[in-house]
Amino acid sequence: MAKMNMLQAINNALDIAMAADEGVLCFGEDVGEFGGVFRATSNLQQKYGKTRCFNTPLVEQGIIGFANGLAAQGSIPVAEIQFADYIFPAFDQIVNETAKFRYRSGNLFNVGGLTIRAPYGGGISGGHYHSQSPEAYFAHTPGLKVVVPRNPHQAKGLLLGSIRDQNPVLFFEPKRLYRASTGEVPESDYQLPLGEAEVIKEGDDITVLGWGAQMEVIERTVELAEKEGISCEVIDLRTILPWDVETVAESVLKTGRLVVTHEAPLTGGFAGEIAAAIQTRCFLYLESPIVRVTGLDTPFPLTLEKEYMPDHLKIFEAIKASIEF
Amino acid sequence: MTTTRSEVTYTPTFTDGDEFRLPTFKLLQQDGTLYDGAEAPDLDRDKALRIYRAMLFTRVLDERMMAAQRQGRLSFYMQCTGEEAAVIGSTAALDDADMIMAQYREQGALAYRGFTTDEFMNQLFGNEQDYGKGRQMPIHYGSAKLHYMTISSPLATQIPQAVGYAYGQKLAGEKHCTITYFGEGAASEGDFHAALNMATVHKVPVIFFCRNNGYAISTPTIEQFAADGVAPRAFGYKMQVIRVDGNDVLAVHEATRIARRMVVENNSPVLIEAMTYRLAAHSSSDDPSGYRSRKEEEAWREKDPILRMRHWLQDREWWSEDDEKALQESLRREVLETMKRAEKRQPPALETLVSDVYDVITPALAEQLEQLKAHIRKYPEAYPKSAGRGKGGA
Ligand SMILES: Cc1ncc(C[n+]2csc(CCOP(=O)(O)OP(=O)(O)O)c2C)c(N)n1
Numbered sequence: 001m002a003k004m005n006m007l008q009a010i011n012n013a014l015d016i017a018m019a020a021d022e023g024v025l026c027f028g029e030d031v032g033e034f035g036g037v038f039r040a041t042s043n044l045q046q047k048y049g050k051t052r053c054f055n056t057p058l059v060e061q062g063i064i065g066f067a068n069g070l071a072a073q074g075s076i077p078v079a080e081i082q083f084a085d086y087i088f089p090a091f092d093q094i095v096n097e098t099a100k101f102r103y104r105s106g107n108l109f110n111v112g113g114l115t116i117r118a119p120y121g122g123g124i125s126g127g128h129y130h131s132q133s134p135e136a137y138f139a140h141t142p143g144l145k146v147v148v149p150r151n152p153h154q155a156k157g158l159l160l161g162s163i164r165d166q167n168p169v170l171f172f173e174p175k176r177l178y179r180a181s182t183g184e185v186p187e188s189d190y191q192l193p194l195g196e197a198e199v200i201k202e203g204d205d206i207t208v209l210g211w212g213a214q215m216e217v218i219e220r221t222v223e224l225a226e227k228e229g230i231s232c233e234v235i236d237l238r239t240i241l242p243w244d245v246e247t248v249a250e251s252v253l254k255t256g257r258l259v260v261t262h263e264a265p266l267t268g269g270f271a272g273e274i275a276a277a278i279q280t281r282c283f284l285y286l287e288s289p290i291v292r293v294t295g296l297d298t299p300f301p302l303t304l305e306k307e308y309m310p311d312h313l314k315i316f317e318a319i320k321a322s323i324e325f
Numbered sequence: 326m327t328t329t330r331s332e333v334t335y336t337p338t339f340t341d342g343d344e345f346r347l348p349t350f351k352l353l354q355q356d357g358t359l360y361d362g363a364e365a366p367d368l369d370r371d372k373a374l375r376i377y378r379a380m381l382f383t384r385v386l387d388e389r390m391m392a393a394q395r396q397g398r399l400s401f402y403m404q405c406t407g408e409e410a411a412v413i414g415s416t417a418a419l420d421d422a423d424m425i426m427a428q429y430r431e432q433g434a435l436a437y438r439g440f441t442t443d444e445f446m447n448q449l450f451g452n453e454q455d456y457g458k459g460r461q462m463p464i465h466y467g468s469a470k471l472h473y474m475t476i477s478s479p480l481a482t483q484i485p486q487a488v489g490y491a492y493g494q495k496l497a498g499e500k501h502c503t504i505t506y507f508g509e510g511a512a513s514e515g516d517f518h519a520a521l522n523m524a525t526v527h528k529v530p531v532i533f534f535c536r537n538n539g540y541a542i543s544t545p546t547i548e549q550f551a552a553d554g555v556a557p558r559a560f561g562y563k564m565q566v567i568r569v570d571g572n573d574v575l576a577v578h579e580a581t582r583i584a585r586r587m588v589v590e591n592n593s594p595v596l597i598e599a600m601t602y603r604l605a606a607h608s609s610s611d612d613p614s615g616y617r618s619r620k621e622e623e624a625w626r627e628k629d630p631i632l633r634m635r636h637w638l639q640d641r642e643w644w645s646e647d648d649e650k651a652l653q654e655s656l657r658r659e660v661l662e663t664m665k666r667a668e669k670r671q672p673p674a675l676e677t678l679v680s681d682v683y684d685v686i687t688p689a690l691a692e693q694l695e696q697l698k699a700h701i702r703k704y705p706e707a708y709p710k711s712a713g714r715g716k717g718g719a
């Protein structure tokens with residue numbers, strides 16, 4: 001075990017993946033000698049050479065198109081998009097190409113080796129274009145997997161799991177946690193499973209579900225709630241697509257209540273999908289309506305970021321309202 | 326019908342276009358004298374001093390605001406340092422009512438147009454007087470009255486937009502054009518190529534101004550493109566192109582002046598590639614020591630565009646050491662005093678969270694705002710920017 005922050009854990013995962021398999025390549029804007037604007041790819045070029053870790057020209061549709069081709073050829077590209085907010089020039093390559101490569105060719109060809117990493121989420125005074133959480137756009141695209149880790153240990157295991165998964169994976173890294181989240185991480189090579197949620201804490205009265213940086217916010221909320229005698233079951237969804245409906249449903253069948261929280265706007269957010277699926281599974285067991293605590297239906301703001309965010313106080317109020325319903 | 330005018334050949338001939346070399350247009354030497362054979366440009370004293378003042382203002386603003394960022398008074402900053410001649414020399418060659426669609430490092434253009442220090446500060450501090458209502462990061466300025474489109478961070482998106490804007494100007498019968506600024510890195514985006522192609526196909530009065538400053542964050546041009554800069558791409562779209570020394574304010578001004586004539590009179594779009602250097606870090610979040618040498622930076626510091634222009638002005642006796650000292654001092658004072666006032670202003674009202682998403686606030690947004698207000702009333706100490714603020718607050 002070693003103490004690492006999330007960036008170190010991600011860097012370590014990339015290092016292990018590149019050492020273990022020569023087919024693994026890391027590239028994107030500024031990822032080469034410099035090691036990326038957040039330094040997630042530090043020293044990889046120095047260690048594995050310029051042919052396996054390199055800067056690309058500044059063109060996201062090019063980066064992902066190139067990565068699709070590489071993956072189709074059998075390599076294992078790990079492409080970095082500098083910020084999730086800048087993934088949209090590559091939207092066509094991801095939604096129409098990456099996601100449909102296997103299906104449209106009758107499985108003659110696939111880009112299963114591809115992993116796309118992108119720093120994501122708010123909380124760094126980034127305004128509109130360094131804060132967004134675009135998971136719901138991609139969750140609407142069959143063929144993709146979407147993963148969001150909550151801490152360094154999870155980040156390393158889930159990233160190694162993503163790189164080795166036989167399907168294309170979008171790996172969104174909550175950048176607010178890059179240096180803020182530290183913890184013990186095994187130095188060895190290990191993988192955590194995709195498509196499986198994790199019950200982080202067991203409880204009886206209400207299920208509180210989130211992913212990524214929201215897990216830290218949920219943790220603070222739960223402290224408040226438990227002081228009021230409310231016993232919370234906490235679940236980290238970890239994989240947004242395909243998501244683990246079983247684990248969530250099982251929990252809600254027990255607690256009868258569910259709060260889902262994410263930073264992205266309410267309307268069309270992934271919490272809506274979860275609420276719909278869970279009410280179908282658990283209708284007769286629900287004690288109160290499923291509640292969503294999310295960002296507002298606005299672009300991501302700057303000066304009033306605090307007001308916009310689904311913080312611990314908003315989640316706490318939602319928990320109380322659900323209990324008192 | 327085809328636009329291809331190709332002769333027939335019976336031997337297989339390949340070319341990478343390398344036989345065609347684009348020269349760099351220069352007028353002014355670093356010591357302030359013109360190159361031999363260079364013709365004195367059409368620039369009068371008043372205009373020259375207006376340009377120089379804007380350049381010096383930009384330098385002073387950048388130094389002060391970067392220092393303020395280091396002190397934690399500002400969340401983020403980006404300097405134009407080293408590129409003042411490229412940006413201001415070109416803007417000055419336009420009509421003040423021509424449209425500017427910039428990338429983010431072109432605050433000098435706004436300064437030249439007369440954006441006040443107060444207006445700069447209000448945006449930088451995102452206070453209630455910021456035109457953008459505190460919604461965007463520092464340096465994302467905009468001004469309708471100065472014909473300066475609000476900056477958007479996603480790179481290159483403004484380039485095809487400029488083509489559309491200019492096409493509208495042409496249809497409206499305006500004798501105006503649009504200039505769009507962008508870095509050599511942003512020119513790798515698909516939007517750049519789409520924009521150039523549409524501009525010549527539709528004969529649009531637009532000037533594409535590329536600031537080739539050597540880097541896109543840490544990525545040097547050698548890893549950005551294999552070609553001889555950005556300029557040769559114009560040939561592929563049959564566009565007029567010129568490469569100019571971006572640290573030479575006279576050459577930049579002259580090239581842009583002629584380009585504007587071609588654009589407005591003939592609807593013939595032009596690409597200008599200004600060769601310059603980003604003397605400062607990419608932004609306050611960046612440290613260039615990780616990817617380039619001090620020696621390289623020093624070599625470019627020798628080519629300081631402001632110093633070069635000052636030498637020229639002094640040579641003509643349009644400017645003196647005393648003028649320089651007085652202006653520097655007054656600019657520093659003004660920037661500091663204005664900053665102090667701006668940072669004390671209130672943040673924007675809570676309503677600004679939900680306004681402007683659409684032309685009117687939708688019922689759903691109104692409901693979300695009411696819920697938020699009730700929540701803030703319950704926990705006022707957790708939201709100090711909005712709690713207890715009369716009309717705007719909760
Ligand atoms: C679509 C998009 N991708 C990536 C970024 C992140 N980014 C911001 S500035 C920058 C470098 C731009 O370099 P250049 O165009 O040369 O302009 P310069 O900073 O040198 O003025 C990058 C990669 C972005 N803002 N938008």
Ligand SMILES: [Mg+2]
Pocket residue numbers: 508509510536537538539540541542
């Ligand atoms: Mg550049």
